[in-house]
Amino acid sequence: MAICGVLGLGLFVLTAGITLELLPDPPRPEQDLALGALLVLDLAVGTMALVVLAAVGRRTRVWAAVLIAITTSVSALAVPALVVVLVRAAASRAYRLLALVGAMVVVAAVVSDWIWSTALRLPPQPWWQVAGLAVILLCVPVLIGVARGRRDAEVTALAEAAAAAQREHAALVRQREAEEREHEARLARTREAERTRIAREMHDSLAHHLSLVAVHAGVLEYRADLGPEATREAAATVGSAARSANAELREILGVLRSGQDAAAPQSDLGRLGELITDGVTLLPAEEFMVGDVPAGTSRHAYRIVQEALTNARKHAPGQPVMVRLSGAPSAGVSIEIRNQVAAGESPGVAGLGSGLGLAGMAERARLAGGWCRAGTEGQEFVVTAWLPW
DSSP states (O other): OHHHHHHHHHHHHHEEEOOOOOOOSSOOHHHEHHHHHHHHHHHHHHHHHHHHHOOOOOOOOOHHHHHHHHHHTTTTHHHHHHHHHHHHHHHTTTTHHHHHHHHHHHHHHHHHHHHHHHHTTTOOOOOHHHHHHHHHHHHHHHHHHHHHHOOOOOOOOHHHHHHHHHHHHHHHHHHHHHHHHHHHHHHHHHHHHHHHHHHHHHHHHHHHHHHHHHHHHHHHHHOTTTTHHHHHHHHHHHHHHHHHHHHHHHHHHTOOOOSSSOOOOOOOOOGGGGGGGEEEEEETTTTTTTGSSSSHHHHHHHHHOOOOOOHHHHHSSSSSSEEEEEEEETTEEEEEEEEEETTSTTTTTTTTTHHHHHHHHHHHHTTOOEEEEEEEEETEEEEEEEEOO
């Protein structure tokens, strides 16, 4: 508003100076009186135009635009306010308002020339010259407004695109978090199921050891006629069964019980031959005897080999599989299963699937006090595990 006032005063002074140059020297008394009245009217009407512009602020009002356009017929002070109205109308693409105000400005320019010429008794300018000059001067604020409107539209479009990208990114983040939560839940269910299966497998073995303890303890209690050798054998059997039961109990306390009946048959390395089918090669070390492995470790090793072979058949059907077992007391049992990646499948993801089978093997090995890892080596998918002995 300050800029409009300063520019308007500049135009007012310029108009007054040009008018004085057109008057004869010295001017006639009626010309002096008319010029003074016109200048006072210019100041009053221009001030009113500035007040109207300040009242509407940044909003575009038809009545305000029309009123300011009318004031330019008698006021040079109102011209900067009119320029602001034209720029805003062009920027907001209010083309009907722009056409209305433009037509009124052209008419106001012709009327203004007629008023000043008549009041000062000067020869008027040709109306078509005045109208043409007004149209040319109108083009400047209109072009500025169009450029500003395009810039504002581009900024708005960029802001909307950025907001849409942020919303899309937030949606993707939420989807990824949901998928991660679902994956974690599936892994947790897999680990829970593996613990439950281990507990069921160990149930019969623990019951067997406790039955041996009970039977041989009963023998020692009721058979007073046993000789020293028989007594030592019975006591040794009780001690061995008790130690085995203690080991089984420590292992079973590390897993969760689901309350289901534990009637599943035992599977250990003694039944490893059932897993060796066409395309599977078993390479045990010469000093390695599967029958010497403790029952719990033997069961865990069997299940790891079984799951690895299942994955190999699922993700690389028809490809050769190599199973290597080695181990010794205090050194632990080492397991290695290798299979070629199926043709056309990416080595980086071959055999991984949903990852639940691998998670189950890793959970089983962890609960047994060992570890299990899986990954690709060149064109082979390799599962390695170690269990304590």
